[in-house]
Amino acid sequence: MEPRLTCGSVLGGLGHAAWAQVKRGLTELMVKSVDGRIQEPHLVRLNGRIWLTRVMSYSRRVIDDALDELFPHLAAIAIEGAKGVGKTMTATQRAVARVNLANRAQRLVIQANPNYVVTLAKPTFIDEWQLVPDVWEEVKASVDGDHAGGQFLLAGSAGLDPAIRVHSGAGRIVSMTMRPMGLSERGLVQPTVSMRSLLGGEVRISGDSPMALPDYVDAIVSSGFPALRGLPPRALNTALDSYIQRVIHHDLEENGLSVRRPQALLAWLTAYAAATSTVASYNSILDAATPGDSEKPARQTVTSYREALTRLFMLDPVPAWLPALSPLKRLAQAPKHHLVDPALAARLTGATRESLLRGEGPARPGTDATLLGALFESLATQAVRVLAEALGVRLSHLRTRGGEHEIDLIIEAADRRVVAFEVKLSGAIDDRDVRHLHWLREQIGDRLIDSVVLSSGPIAYRRPDGVAVVPLALLGP
Ligand SMILES: Nc1ncnc2c1ncn2[C@@H]1O[C@H](COP(=O)(O)OP(=O)(O)OP(=O)(O)O)[C@@H](O)[C@H]1O
Numbered sequence: 037m038e039p040r041l042t043c044g045s046v047l048g049g050l051g052h053a054a055w056a057q058v059k060r061g062l063t064e065l066m067v068k069s070v071d072g073r074i075q076e077p078h079l080v081r082l083n084g085r086i087w088l089t090r091v092m093s094y095s096r097r098v099i100d101d102a103l104d105e106l107f108p109h110l111a112a113i114a115i116e117g118a119k120g121v122g123k124t125m126t127a128t129q130r131a132v133a134r135v136n137l138a139n140r141a142q143r144l145v146i147q148a149n150p151n152y153v154v155t156l157a158k159p160t161f162i163d164e165w166q167l168v169p170d171v172w173e174e175v176k177a178s179v180d181g182d183h184a185g186g187q188f189l190l191a192g193s194a195g196l197d198p199a200i201r202v203h204s205g206a207g208r209i210v211s212m213t214m215r216p217m218g219l220s221e222r223g224l225v226q227p228t229v230s231m232r233s234l235l236g237g238e239v240r241i242s243g244d245s246p247m248a249l250p251d252y253v254d255a256i257v258s259s260g261f262p263a264l265r266g267l268p269p270r271a272l273n274t275a276l277d278s279y280i281q282r283v284i285h286h287d288l289e290e291n292g293l294s295v296r297r298p299q300a301l302l303a304w305l306t307a308y309a310a311a312t313s314t315v316a317s318y319n320s321i322l323d324a325a326t327p328g329d330s331e332k333p334a335r336q337t338v339t340s341y342r343e344a345l346t347r348l349f350m351l352d353p354v355p356a357w358l359p360a361l362s363p364l365k366r367l368a369q370a371p372k373h374h375l376v377d378p379a380l381a382a383r384l385t386g387a388t389r390e391s392l393l394r395g396e397g398p399a400r401p402g403t404d405a406t407l408l409g410a411l412f413e414s415l416a417t418q419a420v421r422v423l424a425e426a427l428g429v430r431l432s433h434l435r436t437r438g439g440e441h442e443i444d445l446i447i448e449a450a451d452r453r454v455v456a457f458e459v460k461l462s463g464a465i466d467d468r469d470v471r472h473l474h475w476l477r478e479q480i481g482d483r484l485i486d487s488v489v490l491s492s493g494p495i496a497y498r499r500p501d502g503v504a505v506v507p508l509a510l511l512g513p
């Protein structure tokens with residue numbers, strides 16, 4: 037992919053003396069790109085002046101594998117996901133024509149004539165389609181008339197209000213969810229253990245990871261939002277804070293939810309963040325948000341916040357595994373709590389790189405695990421989710437009703453066979469860490485393709501009992 041020119045700044049800012057040095061080859065110009073790499077800048081001559089442009093290269097995403105495989109055969113794909121995860125960038129790479137419904141002028145034109153979007157050159161990319169829901173029907177009708185692959189990409193950063201009814205588009209418009217960059221997408225380590233191969237069975241496990249615990253903490257607090265890659269700590273924190281503020285003060289409102297007490301919502305979201313990677317009840321989260329407060333928000337109000345935050349993909353809970361045709365009984369149904377990126381949870385709870393490494397963190401309802409353990413599990417969940425989504429397999433967690441047995445992550449292929457993952461912060465894995473995986477094997481036998489412990493350790497290997505131990509950074513597509 038050619039580097040893309042995105043914005044220019046006048047080179048005059050360098051000063052004439054510096055520019056003269058550049059021309060004489062005495063100074064090299066360098067620009068830091070969004071992914072933190074230093075690159076040569078583009079110099080562009082325009083209107084008789086020389087402009088220095090920031091170079092932005094496109095980092096390939098895991099979802100690109102799925103798009104390569106599917107888009108030639110499917111007429112329309114909708115990419116959904118939280119703000120800033122890279123939907124527009126990824127879809128733009130594949131489009132010939134584009135309309136952006138977040139742009140007011142374009143929106144007004146298309147509101148008046150939604151059919152316009154199906155008349156453009158293909159592939160057509162319709163960004164923020166949910167702002168003019170009629171567009172969905174137009175695409176669906178167009179695809180009904182012509183099934184050829186590769187015609188429409190749609191992107192949306194908010195699910196629709198359930199009050200707005202859109203025909204599901206089943207079979208005509210396929211939805212995929214995009215998330216912040218999973219660990220394997222961040223270019224930190226070359227993965228050696230393939231998720232696709234794990235699902236295929238009989239995979240050899242090997243590889244060394246240079247990442248140690250402090251590196252994983254860095255990965256947690258720096259987030260997977262592509263635009264925030266490589267930012268220095270203070271700018272990063274400011275960007276994450278404004279992401280949270282924008283959701284509370286702007287995005288919810290824009291999606292039809294009036295937030296009367298933003299402070300109460302922030303307190304609730306903070307308590308939710310503290311409950312990351314637990315199945316704490318919503319009552320206990322509300323109590324933690326408003327201790328001793330007799331004027332707690334009504335439970336209904338909190339439910340509507342929660343639904344709206346989920347619709348904006350800010351909350352990204354992992355559902356409980358409720359397998360059909362299985363001998364497993366007495367499974368709990370509560371989802372496991374996660375924000376779309378663990379860096380948001382760290383920011384909300386006031387955790388820093390240093391406090392996490394010291395083992396500090398707020399009290400967490402219903403668990404004595406450390407906040408760092410919870411955020412590492414959340415990082416692993418995001419990493420596995422991104423890979424599972426691209427392969428079209430479902431992700432869930434398993435917990436028996438009394439909590440005697442728990443499996444952190446289960447991915448289930450279409451043939452109902454599963455790979456089970458336990459996430460352990462520790463670098464050294466012992467028999468206690470794999471006991472639930474053995475229990476699951478006894479319960480479901482061959483339906484379990486493989487069992488994996490994701491750790492922060494240095495080496496990928498298979499234990500004598502058959503369980504794979506894989507450093508989280510080594511798990512890739
Ligand atoms: N694959 C990528 N490689 C490099 N940079 C990227 C990539 N994807 C996104 N970015 C950077 O992240 C920024 C946000 O990405 P993008 O606008 O595509 O997100 P989005 O999901 O469409 O967000 P929104 O919901 O706010 O529209 C981009 O402007 C770009 O700077």
Ligand SMILES: [Mg+2]
Nearest residue numbers: 123124163191
């Ligand atoms: Mg966008």
